[in-house]
Amino acid sequence: MTKLSVNINKIATLRNSRGEGKPSVVKAAIDSERFGAQGITVHPRPDERHITKQDVYDLTEVVTTEFNIEGYPDQRFMDIVKDVKPAQATLVPDAPDAITSNAGWDTVKHETYLKEIVEKLKSFGTRVSIFVDPDPIMVEGAYKIGADRIELYTEPYAKNYSEDKDAAVKPYIFAANKAKELGLGINAGHDLDLENLRFLKQSLPQLDEVSIGHALISDAIYLGLDNTINLYLQQLREED
Template sequence: MTKLSVNINKIATLRNSRGGNEPNVVRFAKDAQRFGAEGITIHPRPDERHIRYQDAYDLKSEVYTEYNIEGNPIAKFMDMVLEIKPTQVTLVPDAVDAITSNAGWDTIKHRDFLVETIKEFKNNGIRTSIFVDPVLKQIEGAKETGTDRIELYTEAYAHQYGFGNKDAIQPYFECAELANNLGLGVNAGHDLSLDNIRFFKENIPGLLEVSIGHALISESLYLGAENVIQMYLHKLK
């Protein structure tokens, strides 16, 4: 079974745009789980333009499924994750001014840094995943870092699928197959939606988890959050 982790960053973006505490990030996370989500994902950034570091702490006692915290492992991020001890930490090489994640790790160039960082998290009982492009040599490099899982960066697939190019799934299939053979768990995320998730799931062997935020929240504006979460769960079966 592929687990659905709901990224709630956009709920925080909406809250921050007006000030105050509506919509309430913690309440939405609790509701998402009640609606069937099997995990909650957040991605705090240094400028706290959506999820705030305090949100990460506030959610700790309320996420009873899987708690996944994504981000660039700068010192402040690492200290927070080590204190909260979520189910999983996903390492993403964000630039400080990036609007959204736009590239995976170069697991070969940054091998030593990733090895040291991942070891610190795993020594504290936190499952690790690293965000990677669908490139075979980067999957091989990921294995050398000691990570538990990879998260395939799916923007290219989603973009091409929107044009009807289903062949865009091929590098993801090949990378997932290699990861499985290397003993790495496979997650995926970025621009996955109700339109493209079923085809992706059906063609990616051993897909353990998808993290979906922007599309899911946008779709919920029209269809309702509970309904949308159930639709994703149905397509992931």
């Protein structure tokens, strides 16, 4: 079964809007795991507009499933990963002021830089995933730099799903097949929701993990966190 990693950035965004510690990201992580999530994802941006550096250290003490820390590999990020040694570090090419991730790495152009980063992260005992567009060339580049997995950037799929889901998923099938051929694990994330997740899973049976935050937390406002997590898990189950 494809694992569900719950991205709790939006919990921190809500907390930070008042600055009074509510809702608690630690409780959100504990409860998400209790309700069935198989991982917790955070993105500790330099401006700390949602997840803070301290949050990461606090979460390290309580996360019992896979802890995934994503971000741009500046020195701050590298220091956090070295200290925390999460199960997975996901590298994204975001500028510090980016609202959210909006493109994958050019793994060909940045091959030398990324290879050094990947080697260092793996020396910490952390699995490394590279955020890439659904392009077999970028997937092959991720393999060449020594990544363990790719994370397919799924915003284009989500945007085009309602118009033509078969066309929308086609590039992801090609990219996933290339990853499988090279022995890379396959993650996916960005704008996945209860409408489009099942079809992606059915189209990419080799999918190891999805990371979902904004849509899942938004659904939880109306449906409750326990119910929402289980609805997402249902979309990832093998049976129809």
